[in-house]
Amino acid sequence: MVTTPVLALALRDTVDAMLRHDPRAAAVGAAVAALSYALGRYLGSLDYTLVGMLADRIGTLHIRRHVEEQLARLDGLDHLERTDLLDRVTVLRNASWQLNHAPWQAVAAVCDALRLGLLLLLLATVTPWLLLLIGFAAAPLWFDQRGQRSVFAAETDTAEQFRLQRHLFNLATEAAGGKELRVSGAGPSLARRQRHAWDLAVAGRFRARVRAALWTLAGWTVFTVGFTGGLLVLVDLTARGAATVGDLVLAVTVAVTLRNAIQETLTAVSHTVGGRVQVEPLLWLRSYVRATRSRAHASPPARLRDGITLDGVSFTYPGTTRAALSNVSVSLPAGSVVAIVGEYGSGKTTLVKLLTQLYRPDCGRIRVDDLDLGDLSPVAWRARVAAAFQDFGRFHIAFGETVGIGDLSGLSDRARVLAAVDAADSRTLVDRLPDGLDTQLGRQFDGVELSEGQWQRTALARASMRTDPLLFVLDEPTASLDAPSEHHIFERYLARARELADRTGAVTVIVSHRFSTVAGADRILVLHEGRLAEQGTHAELLAADGRYADLYGIQATAYDLSQKG
Template sequence: MTGRPGTDRTGSIRRYLLLWAELLVDSWRRAPVLTAMQFVIPAGMAAAVTGGALALRAAVDALIAADPPAAVVAAIAAGLAGAAGIVLGALDSHTAGILIGKVAVLDLNPRIHRAITTLDGLEHLERTDFQDRLTLLRNAGWEIVLSLWSANGVLFAVLELTVMLLLLGTVNPWLLCLLAFAAVPLWFDQRGNNAVIRADLATAEPIRRQRHLFDLATDPASGKEIRVAGTGDEIARRQAGAWDEAMRQRFRARLVAAGWRTTGWLLFTAGFGAALALVVHQAANGTGSAGDLVLAVTVAAALRQSVSTGVHYTTNVASAGRVIEPYLWLRDYVRANRDRTGATTPAPARLAHGITLDRVGYRYPGATGPALAEVSVHLPAGSVVALVGEYGSGKTTLVKLLGKLYRPDSGRILVDGIPLDELETAAWRTRISATFQDFGRFPTRFGENVGVGDLPHRTDRERIAAAVREADATGLVDRLPDGLDTELDASFGGTDLSEGQWQKTALARAAMRPRPLLFLLDEPTASLDAPSEQEIFDRQMERSRRRAAETGAVTVIVSHRFSTVTGADLILTLHHGRLVEAGSHRELTAIPDGRYATLYRMQAEAYTRRGRPAGADD
């Protein structure tokens, strides 16, 4: 894990500048004309304000000098400058919005999603510090891109302030002191925003909790249990409590920020009033012209607007820190954790020897004990291996380690004698097929749901149809209104599937790769009835034997129904994260007091008491 970026002020500014430079390149590549306009328009607006003030002074002085033609020309120039400022102001916000949307939606948001989903493992998705930052980054692309153009707005606001102060300096050099008063609101606003940023990060976890509770309350799957148990009011109470906890902290931070901003503006107003009093005094004593007074009043009023605009842009930049800091943290984390081993060894074309676990151990972050400890076993090439044991015994953890979704904390995994850590991760993953008990439900067409199991062939209808047959899902497809082209997920306007139908879809997806080296089946039929389960296991066993002959593939099956794994070549019994037995069904049942034999006998007796054969579905 990497530390939080930007702990030193200079380093933080440098990182922001580098990020804005990247975003500027993205903006230019995506829309060069709109990008150029973000520089041309503010420059034009500054010129319009300056030109308008000078034209007004000229008009007043011409009237006093009894020169009507010159006064008319100057008045027209002032009017044109004012109109230009209004038009450019409207154009500025419109073009900026289009540009920010383009870059945020088409470049930055996909970049954030890609960074999250292309990390090798899953550990980051189980870390609270990672999840807290993801909460802040949800749909944050707009705000991050906005920070670039807000920084650009600050730059032009400073330029405009400088020009205005130079104009005021022509009336009286003492008016240049307004520069210091103009900086005061910016400094105070920054102090207030720092408090807001700290509060937003500190409350990310309760915000995430209340969002989860809301999703839980509105999800049809959990809705059944909520209504039967009558827990709706309790969930609503807890959601409100989490929201209230977060909002109290954020409200206090915003009160502090408002106090800082109010103090800054009060000081600026005091300086602004003193400057106007000085100009009025100078005009009354005859040391300045009436035009100077008009110029000073006009520029001072515009100065107040420029400071307000500058503060607004500065606020945007500072507020964006609440998402920029997590974004920079995320980039550092991804950079540090993507393929940390620098593995470059290609995956073998076939397995000759098999997969060996050598004293493998793994502990989940924050867990009180290991999920796996000192697991040593050899999985021969071409074998079908079953993992059995009670819930929490480490079966799924072992499957994820084999898929390189986790890295062992201790020990090593060898693939034909090569450490798994040395195999290039993407290449190893292309040689794996897998179905997990918490399988994905993608809101796409049925054929696409299956096809993404082998992305290069996701549109190959013949291969998809073969995978559907492999998963015994042909009848399911025949019942769908549009067959393979049926849109799925009712919440997106499609057809919803039952849990068992989704599981068959996931099994078909896993069957898309025809020659995997490792086939992982983690409770692949938990949602199916017993006949369907047995038929699918028979198909998978047959498929595994074929693949074993072709590539030496190892098939690893996790199942809580013992009758389905009796045909495995090797059965591994796990208990509290340790491998306690290994052997064939015949060998393990021959151990009278063995753990496997005991569990098998208990399950068989339980089903027999119900008048059903061992392994039948409930």
Template sequence: MTTRWAVWRHLVTLHWRAHRRVVLLIALLAPLEAASFALVSVAQRHLADSATNGVLAGVLAAALLGGLGNLVISGVLRTKANLQADVVERVDALVSAEVLRTVTAVPTIEHLERTDYLDRLSLLLRGTRSLAFAPWQLVTFATVAVQVGLSCWLLFGVHPALVLLVLFAVPPVWAVHRAQRPVRAAAAATAELRRHDARLHGMATSHHSARELRLAGAVDVVAASADRAWDAALDTAYRARSRGLGWKLGGWAIHTLGYLAALGLVAWLVVGGHATLGDLILFITLAGQLRAQLAQAADQFDGFAESLHCGEQYLWLRRYSAEHEATGTVELPSSPSGGIRLRDVGFTYPGTEEPVLSGVTVDIPQGSTVAVVGDNGAGKTTLVKLLTGMYRPTTGAISVGGVDLDETAPARWRDRVTAAFQDGAEFALPAGRAIGVGRVEHLDDREAVERAVDRAGAGELVLALPRGLDTQLGAVYDGLELSGGQWQQLALARAMMRPDAALTFLDEPTAALDPRIEHQLYERMARHVGVAGGAGTTILITHRFSTTRMADHILVLAGGRVVEQGRHRDLMARDGVYATLYRAQLGAYGVTHE
């Protein structure tokens, strides 16, 4: 509970940071709103009594007082609602930013591929607004409490037993809380269905997948699948709300019985001469206000329960991030002369039993070029994830310059690593920034970007752009859409923003390019990143054997294991797996000899 309330205190702090003057103004308006409702009720009673007794001055005074109260209520409610909406929007943005920072603070990316994590994250992201609104729900509770207290005081003046009417307010509020249980359970149960629906609809509207869907005539198939997921989620939510409706109806039925009993008591008092017509009007007014206040309290309680549930997801995310926080403090040597060593490294994806990698033992000397080849599913990309620290080995260890990667901060290692991937990000930014983001401290350094373009051999591409490096990319943002090969060239340039990287990964980054151009590009890059014996180490992940001959060392993966390793010439002489794959690819290009 202490930690839970720490979240609410943190939310209050965020409100204060977002707009402290607005927060103070709303806090001042809340008691004024509560007092105004009581003022209107008292004015109505005096109006009725003065009219009955023929006191004109009393009628005018009561009418003026009631009109003033209504004016204050109307102005306060409208002003408070507008101010709350503004500050909640600001806090919602702050909470969303905190969630993003917490998610990205986890040094690995394993959690982003786990269904249970993504379901809970989805619930949290859908509830950030309710989380941002939570403090105002507490303010509303306090306001309603003051209103109820004033109403009880006025009702007590008519007859002490009328105060018991407040007790009949408990069942509706409790019923709302009870009704929320199946609704929250349904939200958790349908999180994956909702994610599935969003992903499928996104496929139909994204230019990446829309082309293939239209060519295959499969848009309706994908849409139908999305609709089934959405309908299943709605059916589950509907059944949950239906079960909750019974509790709500029961709670309000009990409240109605209490109201009718109280109304009968006041009517009996008026008939017996123990209360005035004004007292009857006061009771009816206060009872109506109490009913509205109770409905508001029930709604706020409902919303607060949702905020509480969202707060639990937020606490879970923070705990998860803290539990998986990197604890390594050992500094990496400025020059990892010992190279990179993998000792009996194995990895199994969470939720599976079959290892993707097992028993991988390799020495990668500093300044060398290593080509990693193998069939699809051999474990090549997983090996890259381990070497970049995106995953931690399930077994074994990876060391750089004699320092175990688990003993150093992942951010320190990644500062010295650069990479270009086959499915690299397509940043919808001006071309210069889409390249410069590869080294954020030089994001807007035009000279550094131009040098990276030159290293990646992307000069012709940049010259062909309408505004060069200032060309906005991404058609969805009214920019220029590039081909797959052009995006890959920019990804390579982005990787070249770190020419002094200790380790450069090229994970199928030229798959969309012609093999001849690919080979020329690798040769060009070799002159810049030290592929031919410089200080930087380069690892090539490729299906194309035209580039493996330039490597100092070749690793052949099969079934998650290193089955062969050595130079091209030695592996060909061994006439094993590598030689078979190499000759098969040459034959596919119509070449019958090396």
């Protein structure tokens, strides 16, 4: 901060000493000038390195983690489908470094402003007229703020296109869709779509940055006019003998560094202001999480007595007009095994998402014994839910961990993890892995890649980690397994459902499109176009000769034909 003023003063004293023919004073002044210059360069380099390292480390480890923690506090999945939230998350994903760098830049702005003040004070010793440069220096700051607001608005407006191009890029570069893209020859088309989305996003941001650059140019033009006028005043004073040659050297030295000092001050202020602009999405996210987080705090019962009851439940996904569920009323008795069947799109998985509080009904109520599900703390309720979903996660971590996260309290309990593996009939899979439970999954991490059926067994094992659930959900749990494995798994999980019923009165909900596997359920719900068409036991529904009987017959006929073929 003080090295430049010291340098200017030392140079002035050096020149005046030389004109006085005082070599000793000139040598001292030159030495001070050299040391000041070297110290300034060293401190500048050190500051840049340390601030960059700290900003990058904290920005990555703290701010991104904070954003992830805020998103994890959202109670349901519907929040993650809102474009206004996703737009801000997109901005934050690319702004963690700027957010963390802004406080350092605020400190730098104060230091640079003090240095600028010292430089202007030195200029004032030559002539007070040079202080008018302060007014001209304010112009770039004002103009730059206008440009920053334009850039931020463009980043928010184009965030959706950036998400789209990133999604298309991932589709084209990840192994999951590689087979279909190559067989269909759709790769070039996908690349063109990705490029188009990228061009739209970049075009919007480019126009905003051009406007910001024009604002910045206007500001610096104003400053340049004032700066040139100041230099003319200095030349005039020197020509008239109103200042010494040392004063002229001091003024020129300050004038040369003044531009950099003002630019660095304005840059630090600009980054600070830019950080403040970037803070807006973070503050919005915090406010959104606080405003939308459930205030419910009731705890679920330790054991189900009556069961779970749906009363006139309806639900429509955001952004659609067709109801996924419409006026569904049904009782799921405590300790029962309830199967939900129906054609694709009939509302089976939606019903499961409502039971697990991933969504809330648009109307109607869901009761757990005599408690409204909406009054239960989502965290407390989900702590009593075990589930294997149709779109199960493929977590590329150690195999034991990808099972253990089904209940974090037992993550490091290898005995519990192995018990869950046994429940999913997956011990053979573990035995074949090179490092057993410690085997890293995912080829992109130099690990083992599982087949679709093996991933599904892993998801089933994960769902078996909790030993005291009140709701046990199996959403298409065997869709990726062969028929013998499917039959064996269902027998094991029906037995597990009886154990949970005895222990906690748990309701087990099995969603399946294969009717033959759910015949042993206590109650079967048949959904059709979001409505409850029929319910009863397998025998009762066959005897009723309704929709269930028709669908069951179609599947049985198809299976017989496949066996004969």
